[in-house]
Amino acid sequence: MSLLVVGSVALDSLETPFGQRQEVLGGSACYFSTCASFFGPARVVAVVGEDFPQEHLDFLASRGVDLAGLVRKPGRTFRWKGRYEFDLNTAHTLDTQLNVFADFKPELPEAYRDSEYVFLGNIDPDLQRTVLEQVRAPRFVACDTMNFWIDSKRDSLLRTLRRVDLLFVNDAEARQLSGEHNIVKAARRILSYGPRAVVVKRGEHGALYFSGSEVFAASAYPLLDVFDPTGAGDSFAGGFMGYLARSGVEEPMVMRRAIVLGSVLASFAVEQFSLERLRHLTADEIRGRYAEARQLAHFDDLEDDVLGTER
Amino acid sequence: MSLLVVGSVALDSLETPFGQRQEVLGGSACYFSTCASFFGPARVVAVVGEDFPQEHLDFLASRGVDLAGLVRKPGRTFRWKGRYEFDLNTAHTLDTQLNVFADFKPELPEAYRDSEYVFLGNIDPDLQRTVLEQVRAPRFVACDTMNFWIDSKRDSLLRTLRRVDLLFVNDAEARQLSGEHNIVKAARRILSYGPRAVVVKRGEHGALYFSGSEVFAASAYPLLDVFDPTGAGDSFAGGFMGYLARSGVEEPMVMRRAIVLGSVLASFAVEQFSLERLRHLTADEIRGRYAEARQLAHFDDLEDDVLGTER
Numbered sequence: 001m002s003l004l005v006v007g008s009v010a011l012d013s014l015e016t017p018f019g020q021r022q023e024v025l026g027g028s029a030c031y032f033s034t035c036a037s038f039f040g041p042a043r044v045v046a047v048v049g050e051d052f053p054q055e056h057l058d059f060l061a062s063r064g065v066d067l068a069g070l071v072r073k074p075g076r077t078f079r080w081k082g083r084y085e086f087d088l089n090t091a092h093t094l095d096t097q098l099n100v101f102a103d104f105k106p107e108l109p110e111a112y113r114d115s116e117y118v119f120l121g122n123i124d125p126d127l128q129r130t131v132l133e134q135v136r137a138p139r140f141v142a143c144d145t146m147n148f149w150i151d152s153k154r155d156s157l158l159r160t161l162r163r164v165d166l167l168f169v170n171d172a173e174a175r176q177l178s179g180e181h182n183i184v185k186a187a188r189r190i191l192s193y194g195p196r197a198v199v200v201k202r203g204e205h206g207a208l209y210f211s212g213s214e215v216f217a218a219s220a221y222p223l224l225d226v227f228d229p230t231g232a233g234d235s236f237a238g239g240f241m242g243y244l245a246r247s248g249v250e251e252p253m254v255m256r257r258a259i260v261l262g263s264v265l266a267s268f269a270v271e272q273f274s275l276e277r278l279r280h281l282t283a284d285e286i287r288g289r290y291a292e293a294r295q296l297a298h299f300d301d302l303e304d305d306v307l308g309t310e311r
Numbered sequence: 312m313s314l315l316v317v318g319s320v321a322l323d324s325l326e327t328p329f330g331q332r333q334e335v336l337g338g339s340a341c342y343f344s345t346c347a348s349f350f351g352p353a354r355v356v357a358v359v360g361e362d363f364p365q366e367h368l369d370f371l372a373s374r375g376v377d378l379a380g381l382v383r384k385p386g387r388t389f390r391w392k393g394r395y396e397f398d399l400n401t402a403h404t405l406d407t408q409l410n411v412f413a414d415f416k417p418e419l420p421e422a423y424r425d426s427e428y429v430f431l432g433n434i435d436p437d438l439q440r441t442v443l444e445q446v447r448a449p450r451f452v453a454c455d456t457m458n459f460w461i462d463s464k465r466d467s468l469l470r471t472l473r474r475v476d477l478l479f480v481n482d483a484e485a486r487q488l489s490g491e492h493n494i495v496k497a498a499r500r501i502l503s504y505g506p507r508a509v510v511v512k513r514g515e516h517g518a519l520y521f522s523g524s525e526v527f528a529a530s531a532y533p534l535l536d537v538f539d540p541t542g543a544g545d546s547f548a549g550g551f552m553g554y555l556a557r558s559g560v561e562e563p564m565v566m567r568r569a570i571v572l573g574s575v576l577a578s579f580a581v582e583q584f585s586l587e588r589l590r591h592l593t594a595d596e597i598r599g600r601y602a603e604a605r606q607l608a609h610f611d612d613l614e615d616d617v618l619g620t621e622r
Binding site for chain 2 (some may be wrong): 259303
């Protein structure tokens with residue numbers, strides 16, 4: 001497999017009802033590549049500053065992540081500071097310091113240009129296309145975005161969408177992007193923009209997948225404790241794309257398993273701050289929660305004689 | 312099967328973004344008994360006024376509903392007037408006229424006292440227990456409630472809950488009743504109040520079922536058009552209890568099918584105003600949507616070799 005991710009590497013400061021952390025490892029590329037690493041190595045395109053701790057790079061390398069495309073630039077690393085309220089659904093940004101991320105121009109090492117699977121993390125859609133243009137013949141391209149780009153760079157985002165196979169969005173973003181409140185109509189509209197599949201993430205309510213006439217609903221694993229929702233979406237994408245790249249086929253049942261695995265990885269990521277839970281996560285734990293997800297959603301056929309005859 | 316329902320019979324006036332209706336058939340007992348009627352007859356305990364149209368009684372009778380416990384009292388029928396905003400999730404009550412419902416004292420005809428399955432619709436929890444006291448040996452009792460009773464008659468509601476097998480609530484009610492925000496903790500707390508099972512309805516996000524260590528997540532069928540959410544909860548309960556009473560066993564897989572059928576009946580109920588969609592619904596359509604729900608939620612086991620070896 002060859003899986004490429006472009007995104008952020010960040011130092012996050014977080015406040016949740018359960019505690020706080022200062023300058024811990026974060027960023028879409030870190031969550032994504034760590035989750036994908038359970039299935040195979042990912043190639044990272046990102047930028048950090050001179051102050052970025054070597055121990056974080058050592059951790060990613062220990063997960064088999066390819067860091068040839070991670071450049072260190074003069075200046076400070078991207079920092080994000082956020083607070084979550086009691087319901088943990090909405091992140092309130094308290095401070096954003098782009099630092100070296102402000103001038104990020106993704107450049108792929110020559111060895112990355114043959115990547116088959118590509119994940120365009122939530123960055124400026126202009127930059128997302130810059131990455132795509134450097135990949136020779138991508139087989140499957142997935143992309144993330146957010147309300148900020150939908151609002152401020154809609155035309156550029158639509159140009160990116162014409163070139164991707166799958167879009168990850170949450171339900172609010174799906175509504176904003178499509179102008180449709182009904183989520184089925186929103187998904188159909190988004191498919192008309194170019195992607196052949198869309199995954200609508202609904203947090204604790206799971207995820208919906210739409211592609212042609214195919215619809216799949218994955219329930220989220222109901223968690224007793226959610227500590228830190230940061231990185232849930234990128235963990236979902238990492239599990240999804242890691243599995244997809246490992247499988248090497250994009251048939252419907254593979255996509256369904258990929259969505260459940262994405263949901264499983266996200267469910268682990270939110271159990272502790274930063275990437276702490278992912279650091280000591282095992283393949284057996286992923287298998288176990290996948291089996292629980294099957295048990296959670298399973299029901300069988302209806303008996304023949306249980307509905308009354310037509311009146 | 313012998314299935315009893317106590318609840319309201321109402322004339323509803325509705326405003327939705329898609330249109331409005333004046334004084335159409337409504338009320339928990341009507342939605343419940345009509346949905347249950349696909350599986351077998353239900354016995355109704357309710358009250359109407361002198362002005363209640365005979366055609367509505369004829370319709371219920373045509374569905375095999377037993378109306379021996381439906382009394383007609385001097386005065387006007389219960390009326391509810393509500394408006395739904397664009398998101399269709401929240402009902403805003405514009406007017407409530409209790410009329411004959413204000414002095415409702417549920418009295419069971421002698422023939423109803425052997426009922427095995429009982430649904431206590433969303434009425435004063437004092438009255439719910441009055442009904443239970445008239446049933447000789449109920450086998451399975453389910454109950455609905457709402458924020459008004461949780462707030463104003465909490466002690467009485469807790470007394471009712473000690474005597475029921477299953478509680479239907481939506482997620483906001485589950486949180487209000489338990490004082491727990493996390494839905495898993497909320498469900499566990501509610502189970503400690505007495506019921507051996509709880510169904511948490513989440514509207515377009517489906518439903519969760521908790522009983523002991525058993526958890527089941529049913530996805531809602533994603534609908535293109537939702538016209539009128541009135542009666543969705545009672546339709547869910549009607550499909551659930553109708554199927555359960557017909558099955559006659561309360562084993563885990565039966566409960567799972569019952570939840571999916573409840574979700575299926577609710578999905579039809581909201582497609583048109585009042586009970587209009589249910590009037591011309593067929594058993595084949597119910598079977599068809601159940602099959603679609605299976606397809607919607609289905610995914611298979613993970614391959615053995617897809618996760619990397621432990622690092």
